[in-house]
Amino acid sequence: MFERFTAGARAVVTGAQAEARRLHHDHIGTEHVLLALLADPAGPVARSTGLEADAVRAEVLRRIGGHTEGGPVLSDADAEDAAALKAIGIDLAAVREAIEANFGAGALHLPRPVQKKQGVFRKLYRTRGHIPFTDRNKKVLELSLREAIRLKQKFIAPEHIMLGLLREGRGLAALILADHGVDFDRLRADLERSVQAAA
8 A cells, every 4th residue: 555655645654653753642643644744834734724733733732742652552542532531621641740740650551561572673673663553543544545546546645645534534633623613525625626636
């Protein structure tokens, strides 16, 4: 599938990883992909949504906070739960800080399982700081391929990734877009026009 990705689509994937690192998250969720798609202010996603990456980044931090590399992994479902709790006045980051202040740093961390010996390549791969995609985000990438096929295109561009994100429709990115009043149908039409013009 990745051989079909254009340079722009590959930049979105690497940009999503960079955004996850920047926010000290140990997962790459739909919110990170949205941030990577918004990185180009003149790009089709930023133009069509009217959103700026800095505003969305602040929204992500407000909803789920940032945490250290050794902290708990937040899946998209966990991120949605964190956002729901935040809406009723419970800040998970503040709760985490209070627990660590009372019980010591790392009090919420489960002990790591004993790791089996790893081959040289696996060890090298892990030391480079691989951040995993959430299952929901993997689905978004799969749906980007389906969107390209639906549009009878043999490549996957950033617009296809955004179309996949809209089609999946349940991640934190979709929630943020909806909360900002983005019209999904209009955005979908704008992206389809943009990618067809580029073909």
